[in-house]
Amino acid sequence: MKESFRQSMAWLHTWTGLMFGWLLFAMFLTGTAAYFQQEISRWMRPELVANADPASATQAAINYLQARQPDAESWFITPPSARNPATEVFWQPKKVEGKPPTRRKRGETSAMLDGGGHPVTVRETRGGFFLYRFHFDLHYMPVIWARYLVGVAAMFMLVAILSGIVTHKKIFADFFMLRFGKGQRSWLDAHNVTAAFALPFYLMITYTGLVTLAAQYMPWGVMANYASTDTFFEELFPGNTDVPRSGVAAPLVSVSPLMAIASRTWGGAAVGSIQVTNPGDSTAIITLRRSATTAIGARGESIVFAGSSGRLLDRHAPDGGALATQSVMVGLHAGRYADWGLRWLYFLSGVGGTIMVGSGLVLWTVKRRAKLPDPTHPHFGFRLVERLNIAAIAGLPAGLAAYFLANRLLPIAMADRAEWEINSLFLTWAGVLLWACARPQRRAWVESLSCAAALFVAVPIVNTLTVPRNMLTGLMTGDWLFVAFDMAMVALAFALGWAARKAERAKPKAMRGTRSNGKELIAA
Amino acid sequence: MAVPPTRTGIARQRLHVLARAIAAIIGGYVVTALAVACLARLLPMRPAEASIAATLASFAIYAGIIVAIFWAKSMLRVCMGLGSALLLLGAALYLSILIGGRL
Incomplete structure (x- = not known):
């Protein structure tokens, strides 16, 4: 069908990546946050302080x-x-x-x-645990179907990684190649750098992710030897x-x-x-x-x-x-064994993966825009990808910030409070999607990213106004959780704001919507 | 991009892609399932261990088959490859159950 192995793999990489890119972006983002699920839960339950034997x-x-x-x-x-x-x-x-x-x-x-x-x-909340569960159970749908969907996405990811390795054969050289302000070339560099940055991690996390739910995806190995899974587990x-x-x-x-x-x-x-x-x-x-x-x-x-x-x-x-x-594969995926240093490495690798998927999605539109018959009036499929990219890449972070804000702002005695925190996340996400559809795409990028940045800035402020624990009291009493959380919120706001500014300033010709804090990550 | 694609050319291309995708996703899964079942029965380990080992390898097998199907030169080769794998693995599994069922 295609002339060479590399070309057919490039084609496979592009389309498997696009098919499930948005879902994978959400899985990577919430899964990465889930490496700190206990800390997020503690921040979301500020009343909880006792540390008992x-x-x-x-x-x-x-x-x-x-x-x-x-x-x-x-x-x-x-x-x-x-x-x-x-x-x-x-x-x-x-x-x-x-x-x-x-x-x-x-x-x-x-x-x-x-x-x-x-x-x-x-306060009633599902805390960081919700983010952990969302990354493989999703929400508003039966868990069993969510897990099939997530499994298919992970399988696409595995194929996208394998075909991506073949496509970008100069992986080692790509690691040191990041050209700024060069439009499409910069996007490709950002995608390659974040991909090479933690390639073994992406392979590991995708494969072990599939293994954690293998009983549902691949029951045939057990079924070949046992009449029922119960007898299998009893023997085990x-x-x-x-x-x-x-x-x-x-x-x-x-x-x-x-x-x-x-x-x-x-x-x-x-x-x-x-x-x-x-x-x-x-x-x-x-x-x-x-x-x-x-x-x-x-x-x-x-x-x-x-x-x-x-x-x-x-x-x-x-x-x-x-x-x-x-047992080790499942353990490697969940990272429960990791102490602080390793946990941050997990987190950074996850951030790298999120950016890799995000920059790959943007690259799809960047590469195609120049080749459009009429770049000012792209066809429907192109516009759809463009808008969904904005909604996924700017919308989910905005939703995450809204989730944290709702935790502080919803009345404590509200009925179904925990569920409404979650609804706030999805309402914000849907809001960004609608906004992205209503506005010209360049403005939509700038405005959605700015909105997400503003929401993250609001988190420490609202926290200080509603709860006695915050960055200042944390610094004075050694409550490092609240110091770290506020700093993480500010860092996220800064990264998103920086991306919005890049999107604003980019020359229309080279501009295809910017979110390349992959560069920041590598520079850091 | 040298030759502007014609309407029928695009339609044929899409049909081709669809055929490959179906062969890879569904055909690949069925072959993987059979391969995993065979491994689970034939690996020289305790049944529980063999079942787990086969399951752990399953996603690598599946990914390998998908890549191979998109790499293949023609759809005919894909069909031949899938067909012979199905026959071979199916026969092995059938014989293994016939001779000494672990069930």
């Missing part, structure tokens, strides 16, 4: 659950950690005979507790089968000694979560899982104790090379 907080949480959910099927407890000061609990309510389990709202089966086991009063993780309650009441042993034993067994690694099945019954079982922060592999070790006696029943560690490989 994990062992005593866990015991307090168990006392809380014992008082309120004594007959639940199981309890799950996430003790406080360095990145999350609250104890998070949720439970599986008792099954009613002959009735399928009813779907309940989030708040009905979960709670957030302080170190003393008292529910904390925080034995001892997870449900044991019916005996009906004989037995109090639970104290949990902190068990946590100490577990920690010693794992060479000092912290306990990441505690699960209690059949609480209060003689058949109760306490399972402790290793914290994800202490090793790359996402499938950590676990240790199982009898709930009534505290006797050690079992110990599990991932067994087998393939399982360990999968």
